[in-house]
Amino acid sequence: MDRRVDYLVVGQGIAGTVLSYKLIQKGFSVKVIDDGHRTASSTKAAGIVNPITGRSYVKSWRIDDLIPEAVDTYASLEKDLGGKYYHEHTIVRVLGSIYEENKWSSRLLDDAYRDYIIEDYDTSVLDPYYKDVESCAIIKGGRVDLRSLLIDFRNSLIEQEALIEGTFKSKHLRIQPRTMYYDDLEVGKIVFAEGVQSIDNSYFPDLPFQPNKGQVLIVELPNYDIKDIVKHGIFICPIEGNKYWVGSGYEREFEDDQPTKEGLTKLKDQLSNILKSTDYKIVDHISGIRPSVKGRKPLLGRSNTHRSMYLFGGLGTKGSSLAPYWAEHLIDFMEGKHDIDPEVDFNRF
Numbered sequence: 500m501d502r503r504v505d506y507l508v509v510g511q512g513i514a515g516t517v518l519s520y521k522l523i524q525k526g527f528s529v530k531v532i533d534d535g536h537r538t539a540s541s542t543k544a545a546g547i548v549n550p551i552t553g554r555s556y557v558k559s560w561r562i563d564d565l566i567p568e569a570v571d572t573y574a575s576l577e578k579d580l581g582g583k584y585y586h587e588h589t590i591v592r593v594l595g596s597i598y599e600e601n602k603w604s605s606r607l608l609d610d611a612y613r614d615y616i617i618e619d620y621d622t623s624v625l626d627p628y629y630k631d632v633e634s635c636a637i638i639k640g641g642r643v644d645l646r647s648l649l650i651d652f653r654n655s656l657i658e659q660e661a662l663i664e665g666t667f668k669s670k671h672l673r674i675q676p677r678t679m680y681y682d683d684l685e686v687g688k689i690v691f692a693e694g695v696q697s698i699d700n701s702y703f704p705d706l707p708f709q710p711n712k713g714q715v716l717i718v719e720l721p722n723y724d725i726k727d728i729v730k731h732g733i734f735i736c737p738i739e740g741n742k743y744w745v746g747s748g749y750e751r752e753f754e755d756d757q758p759t760k761e762g763l764t765k766l767k768d769q770l771s772n773i774l775k776s777t778d779y780k781i782v783d784h785i786s787g788i789r790p791s792v793k794g795r796k797p798l799l800g801r802s803n804t805h806r807s808m809y810l811f812g813g814l815g816t817k818g819s820s821l822a823p824y825w826a827e828h829l830i831d832f833m834e835g836k837h838d839i840d841p842e843v844d845f846n847r848f
């Protein structure tokens with residue numbers, strides 16, 4: 500086994516996956532250390548790429564740049580790994596108030612939104628299944644099957660002998676004037692892509708994380724025939740066969756990352772408030788913690804104390820769309836091609 504690598508990437512969520520994939524493609528030698536997705540939020544996420552978000556129906560930050568890079572990157576991963584990860588999806592948002600209806604009407608007239616709006620959609624297809632649907636916003640979006648992607652990429656790392664299974668521990672790291680060793684592996688640069696675990700990273704102290712927890716049901720809806728993503732308060736998102744991802748709330752206060760009884764009750768209540776039939780079967784109840792950040796923009800950059808250590812995180816609620824573009828940006832920064840964009844520099848606070 501090669502005992503020197505250009506890059507050691509810590510964490511194999513969507514951030515670490517896309518970053519290490521791009522590094523390998525560019526010809527760098529890479530090893531990835533991951534603890535078996537122990538705290539990964541990527542494996543809990545629906546992976547929705549939603550270009551128009553919030554109650555005001557505004558374009559997501561930098562979405563015109565993010566989507567092309569995401570589509571190219573996931574297509575390239577599909578070619579190399581043989582899976583299908585990026586699915587184009589219509590997102591149907593049930594408008595919940597006059598305010599939302601007005602906002603949406605103004606978007607329909609705005610050229611900047613044209614690429615993300617679908618106009619010829621017959622919303623009566625929802626009638627057999629949903630209560631209280633009067634008007635809807637129909638958005639051109641997508642979904643990344645993060646779970647399959649992470650598993651397939653992990654297997655390819657194993658094949659390339661590029662995965663170290665375990666938890667990165669700083670006591671295993673020796674920092675010398677010109678190089679670093681992780682155990683007996685000589686390492687050029689280290690990139691931390693630990694998701695919410697970066698809160699405890701002593702090389703990047705005091706990061707402004709505002710983590711929030713989301714709980715999710717995986718349900719079978721036997722008599723439901725909508726293949727679009729529907730948001731009617733909560734998302735109902737097709738994943739495979741007649742299985743749907745249903746979620747998810749934003750909990751600021753929580754004890755741990757585990758699903759709770761209260762979370763289950765709330766999701767069941769939300770489903771019975773919107774669905775006409777409660778003929779569904781819960782196959783799983785899962786939860787995860789989003790690595791959200793004050794100001795809701797990613798955290799990238801070089802450690803102020805250790806000049807060969809970098810951070811790639813703070814992807815918040817939008818890892819699927821943010822990871823490809825910002826991984827490319829970080830690599831160019833690490834290779835000296837440009838400065839870090841001040842909007843994502845973790846030193847901006």
Ligand SMILES: Cc1cc2nc3c(=O)[nH]c(=O)nc-3n(C[C@H](O)[C@H](O)[C@H](O)COP(=O)(O)OP(=O)(O)OC[C@H]3O[C@@H](n4cnc5c(N)ncnc54)[C@H](O)[C@@H]3O)c2cc1C
Pocket residue numbers: 509510511512513514515532533534535536537538539540541542543544545546547548665666667668692693694695696697712713714715746747786787788789790811812813814815816817818819820
């Ligand atoms: C319920 C829910 C729904 C969501 N829905 C969406 C959605 O629809 N669309 C979307 O784009 N985003 C969504 N998100 C957000 C998305 O999950 C995150 O933006 C994204 O997954 C963050 O990826 P990451 O790689 O930074 O972190 P993570 O996925 O958390 O990955 C970090 C990895 O590093 C490992 N790790 C951490 N520390 C160490 C260490 N010291 N040593 C070794 N390994 C370590 C972890 O176990 C994990 O495998 C959702 C999140 C949740 C919780």
